Amino acid sequence: MESSSPQRQLITPEDVLESLMNDGTIDAIRLKIITQLKANEELKNTTIKMVEQSKVLNTPGAEKQTKRELFDALRQELETSVLEKASKSVWELILDNNGLGKEISETVEKVFCRLSVREPPLFPSSVEPRLERGKEKETEESGGKQQDNIMDNSGSSTKKRKFDGRGTEEGTDEVAS
Template sequence: MESSSSQQQLITPEDVLESLMNDGTIDAIRLKIITQLKANEELKNTTVKMVEQSKVLNTPGAEKQTKRELFDALRQELETSVLEKASKSVWELILDNNGIGKELSQTVEKVFCRLSGREPPLFPASVELEPEKGKEKETEENGGKEQENVMDNSDSSTKKRKFDEIGSEEGTDEVASR
């Protein structure tokens, strides 16, 4: 019976995203990411080197161009490579399991739990509820080999966690693209 009530309460990634957008969470996380990007000395230094080595600035006659002309030419020359480096840095922040990435995962989980009526955490570190149900089913199907299923279940719960993390990464990709 429990599965029928969970089917009625289907929460989509869009539902979670809409909630995060409406309550200001997306803006707050975006601000944290921007703050950390601005503090990223490696990214700053790389960008400065790229500008210093720019063909636009090192071409004879560049000093005669207006600031606007130089800026437009620099943007055309460097925009793609600078944005690629910035994008890579943003993804490192988002996927960091100790910083913003961890905060993002926890926030998404809390919102999902609130919307679905479940109690957090969905994936406790020690024992998971869902694999317990799976273990009972496997025990019945395999003629009562409960001891082996306990061992198999611990491996599968680890794999499930990784799969769920991958799913959350895809969700963040969707968030980033919006």
């Protein structure tokens, strides 16, 4: 039995990740995340407020400590809570369906398609316009607040599951580094 089409090999998530690491995409995404974190005024302001309210700096005699001693004490006091807030901000960026999250998803899909010799998109976005048309029609007919909520919730939970399903190990490694 001869087949005229080439045999497709099974492409694993590890294959896609390796390709993204080798072509510099992971580094580029990491840089974009760092840039967006640095520009996050809310995160900056929260961190500044935490430092200003720290026990370390507001303890009598703190002015007599060296900068290194203060830094080490501040780090011990605030590192976990600051990193938790930064981690939350990173996940918000990664899961953003309109910004970086969308870019990451599209990039992963393109690499998967290239490796598996398929044409993108794997998951046509024709579903979204149908949902939008349904939402508009419902809104016109009856105000559609309940229908809007159903559409919004089903769309967002599907997207979240898709990202969460990819595995949090990859994201955790990125945040940790």
